[in-house]
Amino acid sequence: MTATATTQASPPSLLPFLKWAGGKRWLAEHVLNLIPSNFSTYYEPFLGSGAIFFSLQPKAAVLSDLNNDLINAYVSIRDDAERVSTVLRRHHRQHSKDYYYEVRGQALRAQHTRAAQFIYLNRTCWNGLYRVNLAGNFNVPIGTKTKVILDTDNFPATAELLNNAELHCRDFEETINLAGNNDVIFADPPYTIHHNHNGFIKYNENIFSWQDQIRLRDSLVRAAARGAKVIMTNANHESVRSLYENGFLLTPVSRMSVIAGASSARKAYEELLIVSE
Incomplete structure (x- = not known):
């Protein structure tokens, strides 16, 4: 994508429509302060709930994830928001324990019904x-959550924003390799460290290994050398550091302090913010 893109001067509030383990809504304001006021294209290779994307609201974006059902939900909201919303309202009316397990067990074919199923399960399953x-x-x-339709839902505005984005189900490296001068990359990968589970963790149905962490580092180094601004979150562990x-600035961050500069503020749930110099 070559068109110059900037954020809107004062973008209207728009929240992610999904909950996601490890989501970065709590860190969004700080990440936005690190992004240049003018840039070309925003790249996010581990999309999840897209908290940074929705906060930034870029005019051009390339978004990807290996989770096909996740990407289908985004594509369906972008292309067919009203039909997704209609099915989601039906789920809302019929929600119960038995209904949840009935819907969970269905193998649906239509894109919009699969998207509504995905969003319904995301909102009513255990901890999202x-x-x-x-x-x-x-x-x-x-x-324990029973609300399927949320007060923050704004699918028409979400669809309009997603019209500015390319959406892909693919490996992170394919997306990062597209970023160049004046682009922005935000990466929030699975937090594999070299010593946990022999250097790999389950990433959806895929394995994200320590070798993938090295491959991610190498692809981000290449992108930074091409002139892209790289912002990343990862585990605050010596192997990751x-x-x-x-070539990168490393800053501990936590939900309590956002920037945990003092050692006394550093807790077990601390993460690492990694920014290209």
Whole structure:
């Protein structure tokens, strides 16, 4: 994408329509302060709930994730928001424990019904968790939330914003390799460290390994060398810090302090904000 893009002067408030484990809504304001006022294209290779995308509201974006159901939900909202909303309202009216498990077990074919199923399960499952079994079937139990239609829903505005974006189900490296001079990359990968589970964790139905962390680092280094602004969150662990000790600024962040500069403020849930110099 070559058109010059900037954020709107005062974009209207627009929240993610999904909950996602590790979502960065709590960090969005700080990340936005790191992004240049004028840039070309915004790239996000681990989309999830898209908290930074929705806060930034760029005029040109390339968004991707390996989760096909997730990307289908975004594409369906962009292209067919009213039909998705209609099915979602039906889920809202019929929601119950039995209904949840009935919907969870359905193998739907139409894009808009699959999207509504995905959003319904996301909003009513346990803690908004996404998890699949070895067969690739979503298997998270029902949670305590009962609201399927939210006051913050604005699917027409979400669809309008997503019209500015390319959406892809693909590996992160394919997306990062497209970024060049004056572009912005925000990456929020699975928090693999070199010593946990022999260097890999489950990423949806895929494995995100320590070698993937190295491959991610290498692709971000190349993008920064091409002139892209790189902003990334990751585990605040010595193995991760060692990957980015050259050419990047490393700052501990936490939900309580946002920027945890003092050692006394650093807790077990602290994360690492990584920004290209």
